[in-house]
C-alpha cells in the first residue's frame with residue numbers, strides 16, 4: 001500500500017504495533033487470551049444502563065443537545081465529591097469530564113509538551129500513555145524507585161541537552177498497567193519531592209485505583225500533595241480518573257482532576273477538540289453512579305480477585321520458576337522469562353502451538369528493552385480457562 005500524503009513529523013512516532021497481526025489470531029475460539037487488558041463484560045451493569053439511557057432520553061432536549069466543554073454539571077459534582085471522599089478536596093471546577101482517561105492523557109500532553117521536552121516514567125509503563133504523549137514528540141527518561149544513581153541534576157541535564165525541559169512525571173501508582181504493582185508510601189513521597197525539584201507536573205493515572213482486593217489503600221499522590229500544599233489549587237499533581245473499570249469502558253467517560261487554572265486550560269483544549277463528551281453518555285453515567293457505584297465496585301473486587309488467584313495458583317503449579325508479580329488489585333500480572341528468552345518470539349510459538357496469547361513486554365518500555373518480559377491479563381478468561389491457559393503456556397516456555 002503506497003501512502004504519499006505529506007504527514008507531520010509527529011506521525012513518525014505513531015506506529016501500529018508489530019504484534020497486532022499476531023493478535024488477529026485471537027478471534028479463534030480455541031485461543032485462550034491473556035492479552036487484552038479489558039474489563040469482564042459479565043460485570044457490566046446492563047440493566048442499570050438500559051434504565052439510565054431511557055431516563056436520559058425522557059428529556060431529549062437535554063440529552064441530545066450540545067453540552068458545555070467542562071462536562072455535565074451534576075456529574076462533575078458527583079466526581080468532585082468522590083475525589084473528596086478519596087482524600088482530594090475537590091470542587092466541580094477542579095474537574096473536566098473527558099472521553100475516558102485516555103483523552104485526559106492526550107489533553108495533558110497537548111497542554112504541557114513541546115517537541116523535545118522530557119517525560120519521566122517507570123519502565124515498563126502504560127503503552128497507551130506512551131502513544132498519547134508521542135504525538136507531541138517528547139523524549140522519555142526512566143524513573144526508578146529501586147535504587148539507581150539518578151539525581152535531579154542528571155534528569156535536568158539530560159533534558160536540557162535534548163533541547164527541552166522535564167515537564168511531567170507520569171505514574172500509575174495503584175495496580176499499574178502492565179505490572180500490577182503499586183508504589184509504596186515512601187516512593188509516593190519521593191516522586192512528589194522529585195517533581196518539586198524538577199519543577200515538573202505529576203500526572204497520576206488512577207485508572208485501577210478502585211479495584212483493590214487485598215492490602216490497605218494508600219493515599220493518592222494528589223491527596224498527599226494537596227494536603228502538603230494546603231489545597232488542590234496549589235498542587236502540582238493532576239489526576240486522571242475513569243469509569244471504564246468500575247462501570248463500563250464503552251460509554252467513554254472519565255475525568256481529569258487538578259487545580260482550577262489547569263482545568264480551565266484543558267477546557268479550552270476540549271473546546272477546540274471534541275467540544276465535549278457525549279451529552280447522553282454523561283447523563284446516563286451520572287444516573288448509574290448516582291444510584292451508587294459501591295455495589296459495582298463491590299462486585300468487581302471479588303470477581304477479579306478470584307481470577308488473580310487462579311492465575312497465581314496456576315503459575316505456581318505449572319511454572320514455579322518464573323518470576324511474576326502478585327498484584328493487590330487491577331487486572332495484570334507481569335512475568336519475567338528466563339534470561340535470553342524473547343517474549344515476542346514466544347508469543348508466535350505460543351499462539352501457533354498451544355493457542356495462548358499475552359502481550360510481550362517490550363512494547364511497554366519506551367527504550368524497547370524488556371524483551372524477556374510479558375504481561376498477563378486475567379480479566380477475561382474464566383478461572384478454568386486461566387488454569388488451562390497457564391498449563392499450555394508453561395509447555396512452550
Ligand SMILES: Cc1ncc(COP(=O)(O)O)c(C=O)c1O
Pocket residue numbers: 037099100101102103126128172176177205207241242243244249253254
Ligand atoms: C493505566 C491506564 N490508564 C488509562 C487507560 C485508559 O482508560 P479509559 O480511557 O477507558 O479511561 C487505561 C486503559 O486500559 C489504562 O490501563
